[in-house]
Amino acid sequence: MTNTLVSSPHGARPNRVDRVMQEVLLALVPGVLAMIWFFGWGVLINIALAVAVAVAAEAAVMSMRRRPIAPAIGDYSAVVTAVLFAISVPPTLPWWMTLLGTLFAIVLVKQLYGGIGYNPFNPAMAAYVFLLVSYPVAMTTWLAPDMLTAHALSFTESMRLIFTGGLPNGIAWDAISAATPLDAMRGKLDQGMLIEEIRLSPLWGDFGGRGWEWVANGFLLGGVYLLWRRIITWHIPVSMLAALAVAAGVFWLVDPTTHPFPAFHLFSGAAILGAFFIATDPVSACTTKTGQLIFGASIGLVVFAIRTWGGYPDAVAFAVLLMNIAAPTIDHYTQPRVFGHSGNRANP
Numbered sequence: 064m065t066n067t068l069v070s071s072p073h074g075a076r077p078n079r080v081d082r083v084m085q086e087v088l089l090a091l092v093p094g095v096l097a098m099i100w101f102f103g104w105g106v107l108i109n110i111a112l113a114v115a116v117a118v119a120a121e122a123a124v125m126s127m128r129r130r131p132i133a134p135a136i137g138d139y140s141a142v143v144t145a146v147l148f149a150i151s152v153p154p155t156l157p158w159w160m161t162l163l164g165t166l167f168a169i170v171l172v173k174q175l176y177g178g179i180g181y182n183p184f185n186p187a188m189a190a191y192v193f194l195l196v197s198y199p200v201a202m203t204t205w206l207a208p209d210m211l212t213a214h215a216l217s218f219t220e221s222m223r224l225i226f227t228g229g230l231p232n233g234i235a236w237d238a239i240s241a242a243t244p245l246d247a248m249r250g251k252l253d254q255g256m257l258i259e260e261i262r263l264s265p266l267w268g269d270f271g272g273r274g275w276e277w278v279a280n281g282f283l284l285g286g287v288y289l290l291w292r293r294i295i296t297w298h299i300p301v302s303m304l305a306a307l308a309v310a311a312g313v314f315w316l317v318d319p320t321t322h323p324f325p326a327f328h329l330f331s332g333a334a335i336l337g338a339f340f341i342a343t344d345p346v347s348a349c350t351t352k353t354g355q356l357i358f359g360a361s362i363g364l365v366v367f368a369i370r371t372w373g374g375y376p377d378a379v380a381f382a383v384l385l386m387n388i389a390a391p392t393i394d395h396y397t398q399p400r401v402f403g404h405s406g407n408r409a410n411p
Contacts, residue, residue, distance in 0.1 A: 365386065
C-alpha cells in the first residue's frame with residue numbers, strides 16, 4: 064500500500080490573498096459610490112484607467128521576471144492598489160498623471176522590492192505623495208461637491224477634461240472647483256479667521272465638509288464590514304482614529320476658536336479611508352497586536368501634527384509612509400512573551 068505524504072500546513076487557509084482583496088474591493092463600494100455621487104464621473108474614469116494600467120504593469124513586470132502572470136493578476140492586489148490610488152487623487156486629474164502614479168506604485172514601490180509581501184511602503188500612498196510633491200497644483204485641484212457646483216460635469220465632459228484638459232463651453236475652473244474642507248480650514252485660519260467665521264462657509268456640513276462627510280461615512284460602513292468579515296482587526300483603525308480624535312479634542316478644548324472640533328478631523332479628509340483601508344495594509348503595517356496599537360496611534364498623532372502645523376492639509380499619506388518605516392522596529396520591541404520565558408521574544 065502506498066501512502067501519500069503531504070507536508071504542512073494541513074489546514075485550509077481561510078484568508079487567501081485573492082479572497083481578502085475581493086472583500087476589500089467590496090468594502091470600498093459604498094465610499095466609491097458616494098464619491099461618484101458628490102464628485103462626478105471622473106472618480107469612475109480614474110478608477111478604470113488606474114486598474115487597467117496596474118494590471119498591465121503587473122503582467123509586464125512578472126513577464127520580465129519570468130514569473131507566472133496569472134497568479135499575480137488573479138490575487139487582485141494590483142487592482143486594490145489601483146483603486147486606492149485612484150480615489151485618493153482629484154477626480155479630474157489628467158490621465159497621464161494617473162498613469163504615471165499607477166506605474167510608480169506597481170513597478171517601483173511594489174515590484175522593485177519583490178512584489179506582494181515584500182514592499183515596505185504602501186504603494187498607493189507612495190504614488191500619491193510622489194505626485195503631490197511633483198505636481199502640487201493638479202493634485203490639489205478638486206471639484207466642488209455636487210450641491211455646491213454651478214455645473215455638474217457629465218460623463219462625456221469628464222472624459223474630455225481628463226484626456227484633453229478641455230472645459231465645457233462657457234464654464235471656467237472657478238465654477239466647478241473648490242478647495243477641500245481641510246485646505247479651506249487651514250488657509251482661513253492662516254488668514255486670522257476664527258472657527259465660527261469659517262463655519263459660515265457653504266463648504267461646511269453637519270460635522271465635516273459638505274459631501275466629504277458622507278464619503279467618509281461610506282468608507283466607515285466599508286470598514287465595519289471588513290471588521291465583521293475579520294479581514295482586518297480593530298487595533299489599527301480604532302487606535303488611529305482615537306489618537307486623532309483625542310489630540311484634536313485636547314486642542315479644541317484649550318482653544319475652540321482656532322482648532323476645529325474632533326469630528327471635523329475625522330470626517331473631512333482621508334482619515335476614515337486611511338484608518339480602515341490604507342494603514343491596515345498587512346504587508347507594510349505592524350503585525351503584533353501591541354505594535355498595531357502603537358502603529359495606529361502614531362499615525363493618528365502624526366496626521367494631527369501635520370494638519371495643524373505642517374505644510375499639507377491632509378496628512379494621511381505622509382503619516383502612513385512615515386510609520387511604515389518604523390513598523391519593523393515597533394514589531395521587534397512588541398513581540399509577545401514566549402511561554403516559559405519571562406521576557407518577550409525580542410528580550411528573552
